[in-house]
Amino acid sequence: MTESAVLLNKHEVERYLSYEDLIPRLESVLGKFSKRDSSEIIQPVRSVVPIQQHNGFLGVMPAYLAAEGILCTKMVTFYQRAEGSSLPSTQATVLLFDPEHGHVTAIMDGEAITAKRTAAVSAISTKLFMPALSKVLCILGSGQQARSHYDVFTKLFKFKEVRVWSRRREMAHRFVNDLQGPVRVCSSVKEAVMGADVIVTATGASEPILFGEWVKSGAHVAAVGACRPDWRELDDVLMREAVVYVDSREGGTAESGDIVLSGAQVFAELGEVINGSFPAQREKTTVFKSLGMGIQDAVSAKLVLEKWNSEH
Numbered sequence: 001m002t003e004s005a006v007l008l009n010k011h012e013v014e015r016y017l018s019y020e021d022l023i024p025r026l027e028s029v030l031g032k033f034s035k036r037d038s039s040e041i042i043q044p045v046r047s048v049v050p051i052q053q054h055n056g057f058l059g060v061m062p063a064y065l066a067a068e069g070i071l072c073t074k075m076v077t078f079y080q081r082a083e084g085s086s087l088p089s090t091q092a093t094v095l096l097f098d099p100e101h102g103h104v105t106a107i108m109d110g111e112a113i114t115a116k117r118t119a120a121v122s123a124i125s126t127k128l129f130m131p132a133l134s135k136v137l138c139i140l141g142s143g144q145q146a147r148s149h150y151d152v153f154t155k156l157f158k159f160k161e162v163r164v165w166s167r168r169r170e171m172a173h174r175f176v177n178d179l180q181g182p183v184r185v186c187s188s189v190k191e192a193v194m195g196a197d198v199i200v201t202a203t204g205a206s207e208p209i210l211f212g213e214w215v216k217s218g219a220h221v222a223a224v225g226a227c228r229p230d231w232r233e234l235d236d237v238l239m240r241e242a243v244v245y246v247d248s249r250e251g252g253t254a255e256s257g258d259i260v261l262s263g264a265q266v267f268a269e270l271g272e273v274i275n276g277s278f279p280a281q282r283e284k285t286t287v288f289k290s291l292g293m294g295i296q297d298a299v300s301a302k303l304v305l306e307k308w309n310s311e312h
């Protein structure tokens with residue numbers, strides 16, 4: 001008879017998951033993943049079930065990390081919501097298993113994990129690729145990812161100015177009213193991104209909203225949305241002129257409309273830069289195209305469970 005699984009809600013997951021603990025674990029697992037040693041890590045590209053009738057998708061994201069003893073899967077739904085909907089567009093649950101015996105050890109909220117680990121990975125890309133002496137951060141979007149990116153970026157980096165643009169101006173104001181620091185609300189994407197050193201795109205857009213002609217040469221773009229092969233956030237000019245990094249080459253090729261439809265070449269994975277096998281071309285305009293990976297959820301969930309265990 002196995003012990004019953006630990007159940008952790010969003011509030012608990014948020015409390016146990018700190019960026020200080022998470023970032024080094026993500027760097028380490030991204031580096032390991034890029035070595036493609038299948039005796040160490042198994043993580044297929046996620047399976048996605050379209051729910052066409054309701055403008056949604058269900059993604060299943062399993063991962064096994066042998067050395068760490070982590071067996072995990074996240075189930076995530078993502079919907080294109082009507083503007084003003086009060087429902088979150090991304091919802092998720094994470095299951096951890098005992099790899100030796102196969103039973104479930106923890107069931108936890110995956111929304112907080114998805115928000116924090118995605119922002120933490122973007123922060124890793126920004127640390128590697130942002131221009132020296134970066135002063136201006138711009139965030140496009142005002143949802144869950146915009147918020148987690150704001151939190152970690154302003155914690156880790158010293159920007160002099162933060163700008164935000166959202167499709168509906170009142171949503172941008174609501175976003176800003178919830179924050180401690182000063183943020184400038186911009187009325188167009190162009191106004192928001194002109195001269196910015198670091199740009200985060202975290203929207204539900206399916207057509208390009210960010211155009212290369214507006215992006216300062218040498219800027220870094222962390223592109224988080226457009227996770228379907230026919231969706232875009234970035235235009236062809238930006239995709240073709242920038243040095244493109246991804247979290248996983250397989251994910252980028254299968255799921256990113258920005259990569260597939262622009263015909264842009266992927267230069268390297270984040271893990272390949274972390275391992276030193278590819279350079280960080282900091283002096284060039286760079287795009288980190290994030291799709292999200294099961295291994296990122298797996299190390300995050302393990303961290304949460306470790307913290308919970310240490311208190312119980």
Ligand SMILES: NC(=O)C1=CN([C@@H]2O[C@H](COP(=O)(O)OP(=O)(O)OC[C@H]3O[C@@H](n4cnc5c(N)ncnc54)[C@H](O)[C@@H]3O)[C@@H](O)[C@H]2O)C=CC1
Nearest residue numbers: 089090141142143144145202203204205225226290291292
């Ligand atoms: N790369 C990754 O690992 C992950 C990516 N995502 C993706 O990131 C994006 C943001 O996710 P959340 O913050 O959870 O969503 P959210 O619903 O909380 O926020 C979405 C934001 O995009 C804006 N938006 C929606 N449609 C738009 C359009 N057509 N043009 C411009 N803005 C638009 C909304 O007004 C809102 O500000 C989504 O595309 C989601 O699928 C989400 C989780 C992980």
Ligand SMILES: O=C(O)C1=NCCCC1
Nearest residue numbers: 076078114227291292293
């Ligand atoms: O990695 C994830 O989790 C997601 N990626 C893209 C779509 C929403 C969830």
